[in-house]
Amino acid sequence: MANNFSETVQKIVNNYLDRLKSHLKGLPEPDRKELVKEVYSHIYESYAQDPSEDGVERIFNVLSRLGEPHEVVASRVSTSMVDMGKKRKLPFYILAGVMIGLFGLPLGVGVFSLFLGLAVTLFALVICYYAMAVSFVLGGWATMIVSIIRLFYQDFLLDYVQGFEKLFDYPTGEILTIASSLVLLAIGILMLWASKHILRGFKFLILLPFEKIKKAREHRK
């Protein structure tokens, strides 16, 4: 590109073209290059024909007649920028809409507390369940051991015996105790075995609303 711009004028032109480029960021590369080239051509022609003597005055006349970069790119950028904006923002707006719909600001704190309360309650229930199952197992196991020992040593832990041993004569009381402790042990083991299924059920219940939200969001995408 041959040109007869002075250094200062060239700087002013470059500055203008840089500002023009910054307005064209949304456009594909070939379109951008073409427009910059066209505007440069315009500036050259307009400069060559401006009657002013001083170069700087001339280039300012040229650029003020041409208008600001945003006027030169007006309609071109708007469409492609708007398209891009749409693509990026739509999922965000949907997500925001869902979140506001569910946890809308005025309800936010209340709904959050409700969820927190439910979660704590369920957690406590799970802890109680395990405590019960473990105590059944340990209690049943210990009682059984004690009763078996008592079958051979009748005086063993006599002061602490409270159950069937007081109601029935030896060895019926001891055998009944062993039987009941076996039942207790079985219940405890059964509870522990069932726990993984029950826990899965709880997990499902807790996660159900979140899954629904996720699915709804994916569906809308």
Add this chain to the structure above:
Amino acid sequence: MENKIKQLRKGILELAILGSLENESLYGFSLIKKLASYQDINLTEGTIYPILSRLSKEGLVKSEWRESHQGPPRKYYSLSQAGQKAYQILSEEFKRLSGLVYQSSQPSPEIMDGKKEKTISIKKGSKNGQ
């Protein structure tokens, strides 16, 4: 008011650009000079470039780069066949509408045979078009 002028200018400027390119191909700066030579239109020169790019996107105008005997190459625009057709239709329409604008500022004619009805029907048509 400024906005209204802008809106009015946009459409008419587009039509004038099509008209300028009907019989010759021009590059941006020469097109501006041609438009300004008819009327002092106080044009922000840069605004014709978005219009030109829209017209070429619509296929009404075609363009090509040509070397200049001095300075950088110039991008010449000319009407495509679709552009020729569009210009004929649009300029006809514009003639009719500009006639309407001038007539409408005249005092309404006494009930005359058919002429007033015609004017009214055009007005209605343009309203429905909005």
